[in-house]
Amino acid sequence: ALAKGEIDLLVTAPINKENIQSEEFKFPGHTEYLESKLEGKSLMILMADTLRIGLITGHIPVSKVAESITSALIKEKVAILYKTLVQDFAISKPKIAILGLNPHCGDHGVIGTEDDEMIRPTIAEIQNEGKLVYGPYAADGFFGSESYKNFDAILAMYHDQGLAPFKALSFGEGVNFTAGLNKVRTSPDHGTAYDIAGKDLANINSFKEAVFGGIQIFKTRREYKSLTENTLKITHQKEN
Template identity: 60%
Template sequence: MSPKNHKVRVGISIGDFNGIGPEIIMKSLADKTITDFFTPVIFGSGKLFTYQKNIFKLNLNFNYINEASQAQAGKLNMVNLVKENSVVELGTPTEESTKMAIDSLEAATEALLKGEIDVLVTAPINKDEMVKMGFKHAGHTGYFEEKFNKKGLMFLVTEELKVAVLTHHIPIAQVAENISKEKIKKQIRVLNQTLIEDFNISKPKIAVLGLNPHAGDGGVIGKEEIEIIAPAIKELSDNGILTFGPFPADSFFQPEKYKNFDAVLAMYHDQGLAPFKTLAYEEGVNYTAGLPFIRTSPDHGTAYDIAGKNIADERSFTEAIFAAIKIFRNRSEYNDLMSNRLQPRKMVVDNGIDEDLPDESEA
């Protein structure tokens, strides 16, 4: 079946159920025609979702299954991980909600590795509470890097703005020591290939931000731009990757500037995510680029302050679902194209005769 005709199986982990995870999941799936576009597979609890759908007055019916391989097209499939009632305390993380967030994520990831789902969309988690429960990673990215045995790239995307970050969830005091020329080159190569494979941009233009105010101001406010960032940009440019900068971060995110590029590499988390979340409010998607599997999520957190009030906006989660589907199809088509490329005909070098042509003496 061609990528265009394949109905993508979208796995969904529920995050912390005392946050807005179940609400935005169900609101995203509430349209009766949604299963015409993809096959949802939620890793959660039937009783939990029934309880919460009644709170939000949503009319959904789930197809309860024991494992993702049993999912049926045309239905809202629920892998029923917990059959008992859950104690819901909306707005407050609990040991039970944290455990289910971990169990949901692990079950969904296992299904992804088995090929039972095609992509994974993750609802927001509480990182601190999960670490207290023995989860070893300060977020989804590190978890997937370990599971897939490959380094990922945090990549925030909309149609018009795409921002990657060089360093992920580390203290600001450790950012400078975690920046190197080789790391920049490696991450930009990943970003460049992602833009080609996953976003159908044949010759991406990538902007790189400086680390220091005013991009170091010629070395007056820091040497990283001169000694690390600019040399990395030059080496990449010399090797055919269209890389530009380093640009001062404080003035870069103006429409007439960032729209000249296909993607931006920020040096650290808040340098890239603060402007992204301001410009792409409720439309942004967090995509873990560079991995062999596709994982997206909304660009917001658990939002405990509005949990249960029926005011959570599901648009970012909906965008995350359709971004995952689009990336899956783009990547499938790219891989098909690469595998079906015409191979050059073998030539006999010593006499210049094309082996595919008959010898005149045999004609």
């Protein structure tokens, strides 16, 4: 229904990633499944109020994170994030922070070389395109000093690097938004919570935010599309 345009927005409930595995569903989560069914490349974004954290790598083992991060992947995710900030959040000139991979961004090669040899040069190349992209920043100090408040969005290198601070700051209010696709999908930022099932203890706020946040993204994207596709028509109407 979503792919056919019969509905405007998909809001998904939490799933048990182990139990849902079958011959028809062999994906680590909704994000990867939807990317296979819709148009575009996906970017997982956790959002709450003005805090937005995207993930360069998603549902993969930590042991595979470093080998998965390449200059091309960083550029791809920055491009998706930049576009979604413009078209889905109406931010005309987004300011983006990129977190480092290693502790203390490698301490000049003492704790890893990826930050200096690959991530910094990639950021410099992106900056040369005119984008306001900065980093890499050591994640602990970045969030500890509240530097995240100075940016429109943050790109984390891996799942827990982004989700741990996000949930510490916004748990119960956050929304998972699948950016980069031609359709809008959101979900609450929590899991199945079997431990409180049937006890009337569930907090509905995150699910409500997923619904209302998704509606706002859809409306903003539709307005952006209308403005950019009909520039001459709109200008002509204003002149007359």
